[in-house]
Amino acid sequence: MNDRVFRRSLITQFVRFVLAGVAIVCVVFFVDAQGRGADVTYGSPASSEQPENTPPEVPTVSLPSAAEMAAMLDAEPVVRLPGAIAAWDAERVRQAAEGHDVRIIATPPGLTKEQRVALAEVDSEVGLAFEDRGIEDDEEPIVFTIDGTRVSGSIYEVAASTLDEWRAQFGRNDVTVPLVTLINELAGSGDEPIEGPADERREPTAAELEVVATPLRATGRFVAPGASLTDVPADASAEAFGGVPAMYAAFPVQPVGEQVPDYGPALTRLFPGTPIVVLYGSWIEYHGPHAAEFADVAAAGYYSQFGGVLGRGHYPQDNVLRLYLGQIADVRYAGLFDRPLPYTPFDPLSVTLPALPWIFAGCAALLLALSARPLLRRNAGRTLGTAARLGGLSALAVEVSGLTDRAEDPALARAIVHLQAARDAVAKALPDRHVHRLLDAADAELDRIGRAVPFQGYRPADYLRRQRA
Numbered sequence: 001m002n003d004r005v006f007r008r009s010l011i012t013q014f015v016r017f018v019l020a021g022v023a024i025v026c027v028v029f030f031v032d033a034q035g036r037g038a039d040v041t042y043g044s045p046a047s048s049e050q051p052e053n054t055p056p057e058v059p060t061v062s063l064p065s066a067a068e069m070a071a072m073l074d075a076e077p078v079v080r081l082p083g084a085i086a087a088w089d090a091e092r093v094r095q096a097a098e099g100h101d102v103r104i105i106a107t108p109p110g111l112t113k114e115q116r117v118a119l120a121e122v123d124s125e126v127g128l129a130f131e132d133r134g135i136e137d138d139e140e141p142i143v144f145t146i147d148g149t150r151v152s153g154s155i156y157e158v159a160a161s162t163l164d165e166w167r168a169q170f171g172r173n174d175v176t177v178p179l180v181t182l183i184n185e186l187a188g189s190g191d192e193p194i195e196g197p198a199d200e201r202r203e204p205t206a207a208e209l210e211v212v213a214t215p216l217r218a219t220g221r222f223v224a225p226g227a228s229l230t231d232v233p234a235d236a237s238a239e240a241f242g243g244v245p246a247m248y249a250a251f252p253v254q255p256v257g258e259q260v261p262d263y264g265p266a267l268t269r270l271f272p273g274t275p276i277v278v279l280y281g282s283w284i285e286y287h288g289p290h291a292a293e294f295a296d297v298a299a300a301g302y303y304s305q306f307g308g309v310l311g312r313g314h315y316p317q318d319n320v321l322r323l324y325l326g327q328i329a330d331v332r333y334a335g336l337f338d339r340p341l342p343y344t345p346f347d348p349l350s351v352t353l354p355a356l357p358w359i360f361a362g363c364a365a366l367l368l369a370l371s372a373r374p375l376l377r378r379n380a381g382r383t384l385g386t387a388a389r390l391g392g393l394s395a396l397a398v399e400v401s402g403l404t405d406r407a408e409d410p411a412l413a414r415a416i417v418h419l420q421a422a423r424d425a426v427a428k429a430l431p432d433r434h435v436h437r438l439l440d441a442a443d444a445e446l447d448r449i450g451r452a453v454p455f456q457g458y459r460p461a462d463y464l465r466r467q468r469a
Contacts, residue, residue, distance in 0.1 A: 016370050023363035026356045061108045063115045070125035073103040073143065083108025085314065086146045087256040088176040089198075096183040101141035104179070109148030109314040116312075119145050123154065142186050144179060150311040151178035158182050159307065163296060166303040168197035170310060171283030172254045200254070204261035212263055213270055216247045226252030229279060229317040233325065240328035246275035246288075250317055253281035277324075279317050282310050284324045294331060302327040386426065386435055392464045393442050394419050400446065403453045411445045418442035 061083055064072070072079045084106035093102075103126065107119060123143040130140045144153040149169050151158045158178035160166045168174035177197055184194065204212075215222045223229050229250035237246055249267065254260040264278045264287040275288040284302070286295045302324055303310075310320065397415055404412050422438035443460045450459030457463060 019363040019367040026360040066118045066121035066125045069122045079105040081107050085173045086175045096180045100187045103141045104144045106146040148312045153182045171280035174256050201262035202259040220247045222249040224251045236325040240325040241275045250279040396463045408449045415442045415445035
């Protein structure tokens with residue numbers, strides 16, 4: 001019996017040490033993990049370069065002073081400076097401005113920051129000129145400035161937000177919708193619905209299609225007269241389309257008000273399964289595999305990011321195409337084109353860190369419970385006085401003496417010896433600490449016997465509690 005009790009005590013102590021070790025490891029690991037995590041980065045190798053970060057592709061343009069431009073607007077309601085590229089539907093603008101004095105000045109793209117500041121001051125210069133004539137504020141003209149294809153008026157600037165508007169702005173330099181939008185806003189009719197850009201595309205004729213298809217079959221590239229594309233970046237093209245050869249057709253900016261051939265769908269039918277990129281000025285379209293899921297995503301992401309830069313500048317199609325191919329690569333790495341996502345290593349921190357506080361709390365609770373059992377048992381016995389506890393333990397020893405067998409007799413003998421020593425210590429008025437130490441020893445021996453006998457209620461804590469009741 002003593003061996004079984006001893007083994008049980010050893011197991012209890014072992015479990016306590018294991019729980020303490022696990023709790024300490026949880027604390028150390030959790031604290032060490034704060035401030036660090038799995039640093040896994042991956043993505044498209046496409047360049048993040050923006051057009052403005054490249055060397056200027058346009059020559060420096062000259063711009064009159066703000067006062068000179070104001071004088072031009074005073075003489076003419078519409079002023080187009082040399083090199084201006086913006087175009088618009090004059091009839092739609094006239095109808096939107098009906099009843100208001102609207103002045104428009106269009107400047108060439110590629111202005112410096114100082115020139116843009118001078119352009120922004122034209123509105124105030126025109127206002128001062130009319131004030132000098134004694135004209136009331138509500139009768140002053142509404143001035144609109146066009147920087148490349150970016151339209152501004154008063155404190156407002158209009159930016160395209162749909163694919164049709166971006167196609168009109170960069171494929172035809174058409175700023176009709178931004179102008180009408182801003183006129184309605186400044187003229188007090190901003191709630192009126194605005195019709196979007198006119199769809200000026202048509203199906204190409206067989207002859208027109210053959211002119212484009214012949215060089216595409218030979219070299220995979222067609223550059224129409226007036227287009228500025230000189231080279232296709234091979235690395236960017238391979239990365240964008242996963243090594244699949246793509247075809248490129250480049251056209252200059254298309255005129256406003258004329259039906260122009262829409263080559264993308266026709267070339268897709270002629271070259272099925274081939275990625276096809278068509279450029280109209282700075283407007284780029286993708287046709288081919290996965291176009292239904294991908295083309296709008298790529299265009300919206302590209303022009304929402306770079307539309308402001310492209311609208312104020314005049315960049316060769318080589319630069320515009322390079323960035324667009326990078327956008328395609330970014331979308332492909334996001335999981336489109338049936339390309340699997342890059343492998344993401346398993347991060348154990350994301351799994352273990354949330355569980356560590358709970359593991360620590362569980363270990364601490366179990367450790368506290370195992371450590372408190374002997375203490376509670378001893379404290380339960382010590383609630384009685386020394387004499388009462390001595391009497392109770394002595395009575396327990398007498399009762400269990402008839403229940404023990406040969407295996408428990410040594411423990412009973414040791415308990416009786418400790419009780420006799422405690423009785424002698426009380427008689428000699430020895431310190432209570434010494435008496436309690438002897439009683440604790442007797443309590444432990446009797447507790448072993450109480451766990452071994454086949455009857456309940458013979459453990460010292462239970463027996464003394466019953467006597468106290």
